[in-house]
Amino acid sequence: MKGFGKYWGWIVFVVLIAGWLTLNFGPVVLLALSGISAFYFFFNVPVWCGAEGRGGSCRNNSHGALMGCHLRQHKFQKLKMIFWSARWARLRQELFQNATTALASLGGILAVTSGVAATLQPLFGGGW
Template identity: 65%
Template structure:
């Protein structure tokens, strides 16, 4: 995608926040917006790769904070950080190396929490 098209997830996230603040939408819409935001922030947002290499961290462009760059080894390295429990501390360091990745990580975590809350919302009603 070129231009502003690669930043569509920020608009979806803004609509998600507005939907929670106004309480005008039901849990299905909130869950859909949360899922779209989660996919965007973790797998589509423009970011740097950040995988460890011989010359330090990789500065190639990647899509999403959980994806590596065009190099296959970097994609596997990022995938192993998520799956292998002993690497979670390193994953936490790599998700917050700069402001762009930190904002994307925080947005993704908020989108996941929003999805969980939208699933639980019918059990507690709209009063919370």
């Protein structure tokens, strides 16, 4: 995608936040918006790769905070780190290495939290 099209997830995220602030959307819509937003931030937002290489952190463009660049070794390096507790500190450093990656990571975390809250709120008799 070129131009503004690669930033479509930010619009979905703003609609999600507006839905929570106004409570005009039901839990199903909030859950769907949360899932779409989390997918965008973790697997589609344009950021730098940041995978550990021989010369330091990789500066190639990648798609998503959890994905690597075009290099085969970097493709799923961050995604694999989620499942190894010994590498969580390194994953945290890579997900919050600069402002762009930190915003993408924070947006993904908020989207997942929103999805969990949208799922649990009707179960506890809240709002709807």
